[in-house]
Amino acid sequence: ALEEAARARGLAAVDLHAQTHALGFYERLGYVAYGPEFPDAGIPHRAMRRVL
Structure with missing residues (x-):
């Protein structure tokens, strides 16, 4: 729902802060990690x- 709302507002991407043990979960959803831990x-x- 958050991604749909972001698209409706014309946003090009969404960002989040993920616990390192959950990186794989978010990567499977199309998110890419950046920056240091x-x-x-x-x-x-x-x-x-994640680019929308």
Whole structure:
């Protein structure tokens, strides 16, 4: 639903911060990790983007 709303607003991509253990899940949905790993609430994360 979030991606549909982003498309309806004319956005070209959506970004998220994924816990590193969940990268594969998001990659299967078309997201690509970028930038270095960083901590969020003490848990390692990576930024990810999906072009719409």
